Amino acid sequence: MELASARLHKGQISWWGLLLTALLLTTWSPPTTAKMTIEAVPFDVAEGKYVLLRVVNLEPGIRAFHWFKDNAERENELARYILAEKSNRSGMAYSGRESLYSTGSMYIHNVNKDDERTYIIQIVLEDYAMKRMNTTFHVHIALQKPSITANNYSPIEGGDSVLICEPYTLHTNYRWIRNGKSLSEGDRLKLSEGNRTLTLLSITRNDTGPYECENRNIVTTNRSDPFSLNIAYGPDTPSIFPSDIYLLQGSNLSLSCRAASNPPAQYFWLFNETSKASSQELFILSVTTINSGIYTCFVNNSGTGLSRTIIKTITVLEAVTQPKVYAINTTVIEEESVTLTCYSNDTGILQIHWLFNNHTLQLTKRMTLSNKNSILTIDPTKREDSGEYLCEISNPVSSKRSNPVRVVIKSLRAFQSNGNAAIMIGFGLVAGVALIAALAYFLYSRKRKTGGGSDQRDLTEHKPSAFNHNLGPSDNSPNKVDDVSYTVLNFRDQQPKQPASACPPPRAKESLYSQVKKK
Numbered sequence: 001m002e003l004a005s006a007r008l009h010k011g012q013i014s015w016w017g018l019l020l021t022a023l024l025l026t027t028w029s030p031p032t033t034a035k036m037t038i039e040a041v042p043f044d045v046a047e048g049k050y051v052l053l054r055v056v057n058l059e060p061g062i063r064a065f066h067w068f069k070d071n072a073e074r075e076n077e078l079a080r081y082i083l084a085e086k087s088n089r090s091g092m093a094y095s096g097r098e099s100l101y102s103t104g105s106m107y108i109h110n111v112n113k114d115d116e117r118t119y120i121i122q123i124v125l126e127d128y129a130m131k132r133m134n135t136t137f138h139v140h141i142a143l144q145k146p147s148i149t150a151n152n153y154s155p156i157e158g159g160d161s162v163l164i165c166e167p168y169t170l171h172t173n174y175r176w177i178r179n180g181k182s183l184s185e186g187d188r189l190k191l192s193e194g195n196r197t198l199t200l201l202s203i204t205r206n207d208t209g210p211y212e213c214e215n216r217n218i219v220t221t222n223r224s225d226p227f228s229l230n231i232a233y234g235p236d237t238p239s240i241f242p243s244d245i246y247l248l249q250g251s252n253l254s255l256s257c258r259a260a261s262n263p264p265a266q267y268f269w270l271f272n273e274t275s276k277a278s279s280q281e282l283f284i285l286s287v288t289t290i291n292s293g294i295y296t297c298f299v300n301n302s303g304t305g306l307s308r309t310i311i312k313t314i315t316v317l318e319a320v321t322q323p324k325v326y327a328i329n330t331t332v333i334e335e336e337s338v339t340l341t342c343y344s345n346d347t348g349i350l351q352i353h354w355l356f357n358n359h360t361l362q363l364t365k366r367m368t369l370s371n372k373n374s375i376l377t378i379d380p381t382k383r384e385d386s387g388e389y390l391c392e393i394s395n396p397v398s399s400k401r402s403n404p405v406r407v408v409i410k411s412l413r414a415f416q417s418n419g420n421a422a423i424m425i426g427f428g429l430v431a432g433v434a435l436i437a438a439l440a441y442f443l444y445s446r447k448r449k450t451g452g453g454s455d456q457r458d459l460t461e462h463k464p465s466a467f468n469h470n471l472g473p474s475d476n477s478p479n480k481v482d483d484v485s486y487t488v489l490n491f492r493d494q495q496p497k498q499p500a501s502a503c504p505p506p507r508a509k510e511s512l513y514s515q516v517k518k519k
């Protein structure tokens, strides 16, 4: 009570004092001196530190000061100061830690909790009149650096964790800091026991910290050393690297399994449910098709007691063999059609694509792919379709290209200007002109003697081989360019093997080729 009023009094001086002074200045003549008081500086003292009991507005005409504690009894005198002698003397209660000054103030150093008492100054005036004033101060223990204890130093993800800031002291505030940020109660955070206990609810691997706790009273603030939780978690769903599921026969199988886990997980590999390895990596030298199957990675965390598995199906494939391109006609007149067939011995997951003059064939409206891309039909042809065609066949682990086939598209106009009336008939451009018809008939009958085409259509289809013969490029380059004759030969060779790639040969035209060959 006394302490409270002393503080209040001190506060009033500044506030009400000013107001009062202002009032006195305006309505009354001002007093010559302000009221003499005493105060403790600081009011809140840390144990072991000092305090100054200060006399404010010391009056003149003073003979001596006496300082007492508790009351002004002789046995409670701490010290006295005689102004005339400018000397001080210790009293019966002197502890050796008090010093007096000529200003009346007393200094106490190395303050302890027992010093928290009432201090009385007794002032002896010139006329031996006496004045007494008293004051006091608070002594607070200086807090020690705190430390953090936990109910579980290696908690498991999902559980709760309790951290306590030690030691417990009265009149102390506690504060928690995680990753440098002050914590307050939240979703998964509870504070209790005046913030001394921090409870982390359903912790995650991200709650590791570091944590610090701070204790604070009016005179000290201390922070603990950082503290981190070693949170056990996982294994999470494992992954297998690399992600390829197809392997080329003869290559090495090298699989690695990974799963987030603390402490680090143990790994095991199984192949078709037979144990293969107890390591994170699985290596098989030079695989064959017998290595195709289901690979299982089994992951176990001894810290959490949890385990997980993941499976991967691996298929070992042989490399594809070289495909071949067959064509009925590789030299045709503009507007006629060309059909190219890509043939392969291989089975399984195959992809076929076509190249034209060494670039991916850009399909135009006149081109169609059929039978899983194995048949390319250009209908009608144009002169710009002339060039080298080849097909590429691939499975997920390999690809091979056929030899190129040269396709020649002859200009219709050039053909007409040859004066070949048969062509004119063939295209229905000339009708009813007797002379030309006769010539046509003449030519037609000549052809029949050698070739034996049965109708008008045969005749026109027949023509290109004649050109082929004349131009002759394919005949002379067997390595680079497959020519028609070669193609036909191969075609007939392959026939009995019954290709599995579902590229049925164009049987309808078979007889015609034989005729061409014979010629």
Ligand SMILES: *[C@@H]1O[C@H](CO)[C@@H](O)[C@H](O)[C@H]1NC(C)=O
Pocket (backbone or CB within 6 Å): 173, 174, 183, 184, 185, 191, 194, 195
């Ligand atoms: C506990 O901490 C909160 C801030 O997180 C604060 O508002 C509250 O006053 C503190 N309580 C005590 C008893 O110190």
Ligand SMILES: *[C@@H]1O[C@H](CO)[C@@H](O)[C@H](O)[C@H]1NC(C)=O
Pocket (backbone or CB within 6 Å): 204, 205, 206
């Ligand atoms: C941990 O933090 C990371 C990154 O912020 C986040 O992606 C992940 O989901 C968090 N994990 C958990 C279990 O909260």
Ligand SMILES: *[C@@H]1O[C@H](CO)[C@@H](O)[C@H](O)[C@H]1NC(C)=O
Pocket (backbone or CB within 6 Å): 250, 251, 252, 285, 286
């Ligand atoms: C397979 O592994 C062996 C041994 O590590 C190595 O010598 C060989 O070059 C590898 N083969 C392939 C195709 O990578």
